[in-house]
Amino acid sequence: MEDCLFCKIVNGEIPCDKIYEDEDFLAFLDISPMYYGHTLLVTKKHFKDISEVPFEILSKYLNIANLIAKALCKTLDVEDYNIRINKGKSAGQIIFHVHLHILPRMRGDACLNNFKYKDLEKKKLLSKIKENLI
């Protein structure tokens, strides 16, 4: 879809820190992470929000999210994570192309504020996550 940030990322017009890709989904690091390793899992096809995703793609969504979450946890040596989906503006959705947030969590952590990864750190992180994707 024209003028959709995530469609541009899916099409390679805008770069991303890619973690995972298959025929239906693309996962990449959030550029403004709420927690270290915060990852977005988007559908390749444009759907405005979760309510529009058809049965077949929706069926795979949590399975892929779990796969990525486990790789993130192994990489960061943590055990816990949140999965969050916001449908609509009042629910906190900002980009209107469906996406699922995967947030690795650790005891006593706090929400990050304006955090940016350093280049080398990000390169190592992405490489480790990909190794840990089973």
Next chain:
Amino acid sequence: MEDCLFCKIVNGEIPCDKIYEDEDFLAFLDISPMYYGHTLLVTKKHFKDISEVPFEILSKYLNIANLIAKALCKTLDVEDYNIRINKGKSAGQIIFHVHLHILPRMRGDACLNNFKYKDLEKKKLLSKIKENLI
């Protein structure tokens, strides 16, 4: 599983404000709602958390969640909702039987604090939600 609150609810040992039931899932109103209409969707079989749910059941989870979310939204005349899954204590999981939170949202709402439904209000709410489940 013995001593599991949600297993007791699934087995009918502890009552709940039931919204939906099929062979794999049960949905009911959260007794301490974060937002009006806050609903929990649990698997009937005991799994400690989302990481343990097998492919087949996980494949249905978001489809059922969307179905319920749409019925909640229609009932409450709102359009938006959050879907949240907390895996593990550090991620805010309190009951260790997998559950998905469905939170209807409206513009400018705020998280509820110690809110309890009145009996008649709850009865009407449940009846309307069930009517709106397509």
